[in-house]
Amino acid sequence: NAGVTQTPKFRVLKTGQSMTLLCAQDMNHEYMYWYRQDPGMGLRLIHYSVGEGTTAKGEVPDGYNVSRLKKQNFLLGLESAAPSQTSVYFCASSSGIRGLDQPQHFGDGTRLSIL
Amino acid sequence: SQQGEEDPQALSIQEGENATMNCSYKTSINNLQWYRQNSGRGLVHLILIRSNEREKHSGRLRVTLDTSKKSSSLLITASRAADTASYFCATDDLGGATNKLIFGTGTLLAVQP
Numbered sequence: 001n002a003g004v005t006q007t008p009k010f011r012v013l014k015t016g017q018s019m020t021l022l023c024a025q026d027m028n029h030e031y032m033y034w035y036r037q038d039p040g041m042g043l044r045l046i047h048y049s050v051g052e053g054t055t056a057k058g059e060v061p062d063g064y065n066v067s068r069l070k071k072q073n074f075l076l077g078l079e080s081a082a083p084s085q086t087s088v089y090f091c092a093s094s095s096g097i098r099g100l101d102q103p104q105h106f107g108d109g110t111r112l113s114i115l
Numbered sequence: 116s117q118q119g120e121e122d123p124q125a126l127s128i129q130e131g132e133n134a135t136m137n138c139s140y141k142t143s144i145n146n147l148q149w150y151r152q153n154s155g156r157g158l159v160h161l162i163l164i165r166s167n168e169r170e171k172h173s174g175r176l177r178v179t180l181d182t183s184k185k186s187s188s189l190l191i192t193a194s195r196a197a198d199t200a201s202y203f204c205a206t207d208d209l210g211g212a213t214n215k216l217i218f219g220t221g222t223l224l225a226v227q228p
Contacts, residue, residue, distance in 0.1 A: 004157070033215075040220060041220065042203065042218040042219055042220040042221060043158075043203070043218040045215045045216075048215065058215060059215070090157055090158070092157075092158075100145065100146070100207040100208075100215075100216060101145065101146055101163075101165075101207070102163075103148065103160035103163060104148075104158075104160065104216065105160070106157030106158045106159070107157050108155075108156050108157045109155075109156070109157055
């Protein structure tokens with residue numbers, strides 16, 4: 001039972017490059033989330049999904065796109081990477097009403113550096 | 116915007132002592148959750164307490180919730196070196212437009228052996 005798996009674990013990009021972060025969950029959860037974690041700022045929600053084929057913007061969506069083509073996968077794309085996107089990215093999944101009355105299960109993160 | 120704010124930002128104690136962390140929030144909530152994050156890892160859920168509950172226990176963890184003061188506390192009893200981690204509270208965005216938890220900035224707990 002893997003839970004939430006994120007790939008890759010580390011990545012270094014040059015400004016302007018693009019990449020996709022993959023999140024996979026094996027708990028049949030409806031809700032999936034992408035967060036970024038920066039020092040002193042806690043976790044901030046980038047985008048989220050309430051089910052297969054749906055996505056919605058979170059608190060800091062600019063510069064990112066997401067897709068949820070399959071229930072178990074949630075992809076986060078950086079179209080043109082900028083140094084301000086250097087961060088640790090976490091994916092999470094949850095069940096329950098609006099995904100807020102049950103625990104969220106987190107992956108171990110992707111550490112992304114933009115040079 | 117940050118909803119939950121933990122206090123203190125950092126806490127250092129000796130093994131065997133109790134550790135208390137506090138969380139304050141701004142708006143009405145349905146529930147409040149506490150998470151632990153070990154260095155280099157993802158967050159792990161500890162406890163969820165609903166707005167109609169005042170206290171909840173799980174092993175060495177005790178969480179209280181005071182909705183009138185918009186605050187919660189996490190008590191870890193008989194701490195161990197393995198409890199060294201960052202601890203975050205998270206609240207649901209009741210009345211907000213998005214399905215999201217709002218996380219605080221965390222308390223960094225160091226338990227000295």
